[in-house]
Amino acid sequence: MQSRLVAENFFDGHVLHGPTALCFSDDGVVQSIELTSDSPDVYLVSPGLIDVQMNGFDTVDVATATSEDLERLDSLLMAAGTSWWLGTIVTGPLDSMMETLNRLSLALRNTTTGCMGVHVEGPFLGDAPGAHRPDWIVPIDLDWIDALPNCVRLITIAPEQKDAVQAIQLCSRKGITVSLGHTRSTSSQFNAAVTAGASMVTHLFNGMSGIHHRDGGVALSSLLTDSVVAGLIADLVHVSPDAVALAFKVKGQESLALVSDSVAWNSDWALRRGISIDDGSPRLPDGTLAGSCTPLAECVRRAVVHCGVPLADALRAATSTPARLVGYPQFGLVSAGHDVSLVSFDEALHVSQTHRRLVFQRG
Numbered sequence: 001m002q003s004r005l006v007a008e009n010f011f012d013g014h015v016l017h018g019p020t021a022l023c024f025s026d027d028g029v030v031q032s033i034e035l036t037s038d039s040p041d042v043y044l045v046s047p048g049l050i051d052v053q054m055n056g057f058d059t060v061d062v063a064t065a066t067s068e069d070l071e072r073l074d075s076l077l078m079a080a081g082t083s084w085w086l087g088t089i090v091t092g093p094l095d096s097m098m099e100t101l102n103r104l105s106l107a108l109r110n111t112t113t114g115c116m117g118v119h120v121e122g123p124f125l126g127d128a129p130g131a132h133r134p135d136w137i138v139p140i141d142l143d144w145i146d147a148l149p150n151c152v153r154l155i156t157i158a159p160e161q162k163d164a165v166q167a168i169q170l171c172s173r174k175g176i177t178v179s180l181g182h183t184r185s186t187s188s189q190f191n192a193a194v195t196a197g198a199s200m201v202t203h204l205f206n207g208m209s210g211i212h213h214r215d216g217g218v219a220l221s222s223l224l225t226d227s228v229v230a231g232l233i234a235d236l237v238h239v240s241p242d243a244v245a246l247a248f249k250v251k252g253q254e255s256l257a258l259v260s261d262s263v264a265w266n267s268d269w270a271l272r273r274g275i276s277i278d279d280g281s282p283r284l285p286d287g288t289l290a291g292s293c294t295p296l297a298e299c300v301r302r303a304v305v306h307c308g309v310p311l312a313d314a315l316r317a318a319t320s321t322p323a324r325l326v327g328y329p330q331f332g333l334v335s336a337g338h339d340v341s342l343v344s345f346d347e348a349l350h351v352s353q354t355h356r357r358l359v360f361q362r363g
Contacts, residue, residue, distance in 0.1 A: 002031055006038050007045035007344065009311075013320040013333035016312040020045070028340045028357030044311075044349070047319040047334050048083025048341040048356055051296045052154060052257060052326055053119055053202070053231055055088045056264030062087035062118075063100055064269065067107045074113035081297030081343045081351035082260075084114045084323070084331045086153055091122030091132040094144055105149040114356060116328055117153035121202065124167065125182035126158025130207040131290040132182060140167045145174075152176055153326045156202045159185035159193035168196040177326050179231065183218050184209040190221045194228060200325060203261060204230040204247060205239050206289070223250045229325050231259045232317070234303045235294035237281040244307040253313055257322040258299050263291030301349040 002023045010020035010033070021036040022045065056062050057080075060073040065087070077085055089100055101118060108115055122132055124140045140163040145155075156179045157167055168178045180193055181202025201208070201222040209217030222230050223246075230251055234244050238261070247256060264270060265282045274285040282290045294302075300318050303309040323332025331341060339357040346352050 006036055006041045008040035009044045011046040011315045013047050024340050030336050030338050030340055032336055042344040043347045044345040046315050046343055047332050048343050049081050049296045049318045050322040050332055051082045051085040051260050052322045053088050053259035053261050054085045055291055057262050059264055059266045061264035061267040061269045063089045067110045070107055070111050070113055078354050080295035083341050083356045084116055086117055086119040087115055088119040088121055091136045093136060101149055105151040108151055117151045119154040120152055121156040124157040124161050126160045127184040128182045128207045130182060131284060131288050142170060145170055156181040158183035159189040164193055165196040168193055168198050172197040182207040185218060187216050187221055190218060194225060200229045202231050204232045205243055229255050229257050231257050233261045233292060234258055234299040235292045236302050241307045244303055248309045248313055254321055256317040257325060258317040260294060260296045260299060261291045265293045297351045
């Protein structure tokens with residue numbers, strides 16, 4: 001038996017098409033994709049969205065999550081349009097972080113979710129700590145990095161760290177994507193990190209030196225380096241609409257990855273940190289931004305509706321680009337013969353339905 005879904009618009013991960021019929025089998029494999037003149041069932045169909053910086057959502061914090069918590073988190077994210085994600089943990093004591101990573105590695109082996117692995121944001125950061133505790137930011141420990149479990153797919157470090165080049169090269173050998181973030185590095189330090197293999201920057205404009213007409217900052221270097229994918233929080237709180245529009249205009253079609261940077265704003269962790277929602281985003285008691293409460297699909301919608309970003313560019317930044325960045329390009333595309341991973345939207349670009357076949361095997 002087959003199911004058939006007709007979309008008025010269909011984005012395949014690269015190109016936005018007109019009216020399209022998608023047929024998929026009952027066991028969740030795409031059978032065919034064809035142009036059609038039939039009446040549409042939905043306004044827009046896209047590959048399921050992919051979030052590579054997601055610390056938690058609502059009451060579920062990735063860092064403390066059990067297997068059951070991860071499954072509940074996956075359900076919350078699926079309902080919001082995110083099919084695949086990296087669970088992000090932030091700076092803490094080295095021993096505590098490694099314990100968390102080993103526990104998550106075991107929990108992920110015992111769950112069936114869309115979690116592709118873990119993003120380790122810290123503790124080898126630089127001079128722009130943001131919401132990270134400065135006393136937990138430490139010099140790079142190459143032995144600690146070498147001992148990271150296989151679930152780690154992405155790590156954020158600062159180029160100004162003494163052993164940054166060696167750390168990036170080590171991560172590359174381990175198959176870990178390196179992002180540069182929480183940094184005020186010099187241009188030469190930034191360029192050395194990129195030459196060593198860093199391929200992303202963490203939340204462009206946030207936690208980094210910016211753009212000045214005489215002094216080049218990390219944001220400026222990121223915008224001008226085509227080989228670097230810029231993560232971007234498009235909740236329009238972390239970054240203004242004009243800055244979002246600028247990033248898309250400068251970085252082109254395949255060098256931006258929209259991220260939510262969502263946190264578990266209703267969790268015990270948030271309560272202990274004194275986090276509250278103010279002006280549409282979680283903040284520490286001193287007003288410092290502490291992640292977002294905006295799901296990735298809403299970031300896509302806001303980029304299109306409020307920033308004038310072309311729909312295909314916004315969708316690409318939430319599908320094929322992040323999928324390619326962390327080594328799972330198949331999750332960011334829809335084509336015949338591949339497993340179903342779809343999200344549909346209404347005319348206002350709100351999520352209406354998600355479909356995903358889970359056959360993902362983790363190392």
